Amino acid sequence: MSLTGPSPITLATLRQAPKAVLHDHLDGGLRPATILELAAACGYDKLPAQDPESLRKWFSESANSGSLVRYLETFDHTVAVMQTPEGLHRVAYECVEDFADDGVVYAEVRFAPEQHLEAGLTLDEVVQHTLDGFAAGEKAVAATGRRIRVVCLLTAMRHAARSREIAELAVRFRDAGVVGFDIAGAEAGYPPSRHLDAFEYLSANTMRFTIHAGEAFGLPSIHEAVAFCGADRLGHGVRIIDDIEVADDGDATLGRVANYVRDQRIPLEMCPTSNLQTGAVASLAEHPFGQLARLRFRVTVNTDNRLMGDTTMSNEMLALVETFGYGWSDLERFTINAMKSSFIHFPERLDLIDNLIKPGYAVLIG
């Protein structure tokens, strides 16, 4: 029997809870002040605001457009200041610090190296500077007595034609901090099967990958991602709900794709705030997260883009708690779901679950 009882769930206690994030874009998480400083250093003069607070507001308001395509336009400004060794290193370093400050203990952070070649860096250099930044960030956090593990996924842009090259890049850096691959960008008109050769190459090299699917486009995209491409996880995947019929009494009938995703325990990287901003869902109350969690899909909680969403992992969890009434054991389950679904090796996953996550939630559950 507990002597203290559960801690109340507030933003402050959520920040203490050990959290794991699988879906976060490096170029969607910059600090506004850093954007201003990097822009000044590299001579980028197209920023839409000149002080950190106005810039923060500009990003979250502009991204809140109800359209994925318009949401993505805001990345022009972040990508522009991430073209140099210093820019990449600093953004990666600060990403680790910001996650650690929010109580995140494990993060898979993704970005698209092909978007960072404008100042003459090679793909390999772009990845190396970024990984160096993550490593330096991890070290700085460790020096403060905390622990965080941050690894990297390489993204290929789905409208471009470099996915095979980026898949090869990911495999080249596999033992140096890159643990997987992804495709991102505007979904409609760019189905996952366009990139089959990249996915086949990764599979042949036993490297795992996730695919943004079922966010701005429907079920066919999810079907392709899992059945044609063999995705290990789904980025968002919210439209899987279109393959599920829920009766008034709560009984659910699943179609073939939904059954496959649940049976195979294919993880869903859900990003509530981002989905609201891009119009993938109309309100949090209508977010499929609630039904999918109830039906025991392997749901995980993620930030997607902390700058555009003006959000953190704690914030995303709080939104779910307020909307669906979750308690600490639910949040622990979502966190363990994420660790089980992560692309690092099994012993490292177990270590984080047994030595950081379970003890952390035990304290909060009381």
Ligand SMILES: O=c1[nH]cnc2c1ncn2[C@H]1C[C@H](O)[C@@H](CO)O1
């Ligand atoms: O939620 C998203 N859906 C599709 N593409 C996205 C999302 N968030 C960010 N991106 C894009 C914009 C970035 O420049 C790129 C690589 O991180 O990935």
Ligand SMILES: [Zn+2]
């Ligand atoms: Zn994303």
